[in-house]
Amino acid sequence: MTHGTALTTxxxxxxxxxxxxxxxxxSFLADEIVCDAPAGRIQGAVGYRAxxxxxxxxxxxSELVASFGDDxxxxxxxDNDTVPVPSAxxxxxxxxxxxxxxxxxFIFDRVPYEAAARAAQAxx
Numbered sequence: 001m002t003h004g005t006a007l008t009t010x011x012x013x014x015x016x017x018x019x020x021x022x023x024x025x026x027s028f029l030a031d032e033i034v035c036d037a038p039a040g041r042i043q044g045a046v047g048y049r050a051x052x053x054x055x056x057x058x059x060x061x062s063e064l065v066a067s068f069g070d071d072x073x074x075x076x077x078x079d080n081d082t083v084p085v086p087s088a089x090x091x092x093x094x095x096x097x098x099x100x101x102x103x104x105x106f107i108f109d110r111v112p113y114e115a116a117a118r119a120a121q122a123x124x
Contacts, residue, residue, distance in 0.1 A: 006096035007069025013094070013101060014076055018062035022052055030100040037106040058082045065089075072096060080108075084116035 009028055016025035026049055035042040035051065042048050061081040068075050073095055080088040090108035094101050 004070040004072075004074070005099070006072050006094060007067060007074040009096045009099060009101060010069060010074035010076055010092070010094040011064075011067060014062070014064065014078065014092075017052060017056070018059070020056045020059065022049065022056060025052060028101055030097065030102045033101060033104070035104045035106065038108060038110045058084065069094075084120070085112045088112060 013025055013028040016028070026045065029045060029048060031045045033043075033045055033048050035048055037051075042051050059080060059082055063079045063081075065077040065079060067077070073093065076092045076094070078090055078092075080090055082088060088108055090106060092107075093105040095103040
């Protein structure tokens with residue numbers, strides 16, 4: 001694993017969000033944070049907080065697999081254990097400016113989540 005300022009910031013954010021410490025996780029983000037995720041774009045800290053709070057209700061555990069970064073960008077690969085999906089390999093690309101995360105791009109497979117939602121709906 002390589003280390004840099006962006007990587008240090010991204011890892012601190014990851015640890016806080018994995019611990020479901022929303023306030024601490026938000027402290028690493030710029031007010032104008034932009035997040036691109038499979039479900040669409042989220043702009044601004046208020047919208048991102050809502051996204052993070054919602055996801056934290058589903059998250060049981062998150063395990064870091066690998067991390068790489070320099071002074072401006074970082075990539076984290078991790079595996080999320082969530083209520084609907086027990087293993088969801090995911091990646092995040094983080095851009096950091098002046099010590100704050102300004103952009104995050106999350107990549108993960110939505111198919112297992114969609115299948116779990118269909119199964120839950122069929123059970124009701």
